[in-house]
Amino acid sequence: MSAVRRITHGVAAALDHVGLLRRHFERRGGLRILCYHGVCADEVLGEPWVPSYFVGASNFARQIEIIQRFAAVVPLAEAVERAADRSGGAESALAVTFDDAPACNLAHARHVLRTSGVRASFFVATGHATTGQLFVADVLRLLRWRPALAPPGNQAALAALVRTPAQHKRMRLDELAAVLRMPEQVVRARLEPAVRDVLRPMNWSELQQLADEGHEIGAHTVDHAILGAQRPDVRRVQILDSAAEVERRLGKRALGFAYPNGGPEDFGPEDYATLREAGVVYALATRAGFADAADPLNLPRLCIGRGHTPASFALELSGLVDRRRLRQQRWR
Ligand SMILES: [Zn+2]
Structure with a gap:
């Protein structure tokens, strides 16, 4: 870790220790949506074949403890509803999401979610769930x-x-x-x-088990297509077919959709009509921020990866460094 990062982590740990980060979050109020991908065994986290956007199991358990200390952790559909109805003031809420649904989550995220009572949302590239393609x-x-x-x-x-x-x-x-x-x-x-077995996508019977445990299964295109790079007809098919496949396989409409990669060039308002046609009510980007005042088809999320220590996680959660994050992500 660099000297600057060590200092930042030290300061964040001190601020977290005195409850300042949580108080900042409460004062700000609103909806914060976390974006995970895979939670894997601590021992493999440093392997070169593990993505930097994976999180180790013990860090994940610690992060779930932290978010439950910060605010109520609610299912995403409920959180989005709360955010739309802000008449009751700036009540805080947190929601947990996973993109791609790699199989390592079965062994390493599932029991933490179960024991903590957190109901999460998993966004699935439906073609990968069917074929097992990496x-x-x-x-x-x-x-x-x-x-x-x-x-x-x-x-x-x-x-x-x-x-x-x-x-x-x-x-x-x-x-x-x-x-x-x-x-x-x-x-x-x-x-x-x-x-x-760490990287492979979950199959439909595994996704059904998660759905049975109260987790949401949403769509993430068929082929993990980054929509901004595709022709208009392909964008449309990728959205419509993935939402339809989730409903056909699990018997429940996909209310949520996550844009693959989710960056500023990866989707656009031209996708909104198709999403509505597919029955999607909310769609998620990877732009940092609070989701309260945002367009429901362009909801920001906080992306978590292996670089997050408990202290830097709490700092990001608080919202204090959102502006720096947005600059890094090249969002205007
Ligand atoms: Zn993805």
Whole structure:
């Protein structure tokens, strides 16, 4: 950890200790939505194949304790309703969400949610839940970590993508499939189960179990399509088909939708009519902020990753550093 970060963490820990961060949050009031992806075993968190946006199990348990100290933790649908009806004043609420629903959450997030009584929302790329296909960002990270996982043959386009993985976020689905369809199958087949079972998407029977435990299952496109990079007809199909598939598989309409990647260039108001047509009531970005005054189809969230210590987590939760976060995320 750098000297600046150590000092920031030290100050945050001191402010948290005297309750100042919680008081700032209460004074500000409003709705805060947390965005997780995977919660994994502490021992694997530092492995090069684990995304930086995963959180270790013991940190996750600690973070759930902290949010319950800050405010009422309520199901997202209820939180959004409360935010829309602000007549009762600036009452605070918190909601917990997970994007992509990787399988490690079954072993490491589920029991913490159960014992703490927190009902969370899981946003699922429906095609991945059906096929078990690994996510593009994971495949590229795995290939960077262990090049021998790649299929044989001349794969210049694949090698270029592995060198600059962020490039995939601006590619159309058909372009991505041309480079990655076969490599993904090979990586998935060659990968040891211990790694695959951390990163693989949950299947529908696992998602049904979460739904039965009171968690919300929402849509996250079919193919984890970053909408801003796709043609209008593809954007539309990705939204409509994923919401329909959640309802068909689980017998419950998807009220919520999370935009893959969720950044400023990754979706736009042109998607709103399709979302409404799909029956979606609220949609989530990854922009930092409180969700109270926001457009229900562009709700901000606080993204949590492995860099968060309990102190820096409490600092971000308080809202004191939202402006810095927004600058980092290049939101205007
Ligand atoms: Zn995602």
